Amino acid sequence: MIEVTVEQMMTEDLITVEPSQSLADAGQTMTEADIKSVVVSDAAERPTGILTSTDFVRMAAEGTEPSERTVAGAMTEDIVTATPETPVRAAADLMIDNTISHLPVVDDDGRLVGIVTTTDVSAYVSRAGELPRQQ
Template sequence: MDDIFVGRLMSSDLHTVSPDTLVEEAANVMLEEGIGSVMVVDGNNDLQGILTTTDFVGIVAASSPKAETTVAKYMSTDVITTTVQDPITEVAETMLEHGFHHMPVVSDTDGVIGIITTADLTSYLSHVQTPSPS
């Protein structure tokens, strides 16, 4: 894996906004494009920052006046799950196919028992050694 460079794996289909873009507009871009972040650039396309879905958690928490809306209005209900016996390659393929970063791990007897994330998969891959030829 030492010879696989960022240029080979990176996505170059970027969505950008300017620093004066309203957060509502940035959120709409992210929702419409099915992406988790937008790059914030100036008029010369120089990077000024990044706005992510995680940033929106802070935006909502700090908003005033507070919205009195339950999570039931916004939560995803068509949740795709995995089990402890499923291969990570299948999990990764499913996550890529559907464009999400979190997959609940369930058990028939105990219900929800965990979660696997793209960060978990990335951490695993960062420690994998390239197998020797047999």
């Protein structure tokens, strides 16, 4: 059986935000791109956090005004990552074990190269029968 890796299913065309951006700007970016998360990265393209639609729901429940806070004040800093060589099954396990829906993918230098989401994993599973088989 062929072992599919994260590299084969990750989204490489990423939209990132900076920690100093306002939450309103980050939310607008997410809305315009029709995405549910943005990775927060530094100048060296290393992920420093992640901001998700769940974070915005939590802030709305708290009554937080997005224009009054920055991404740095709302992002999750302790992020879980994978590498392009990570098997899809291991990536799915990471997502389940850490109760996350978005898994940033980094290279050997820690630079952001992609992201895998639960939607990506679901699409992979639904097409699993179409994958070529090794004999």
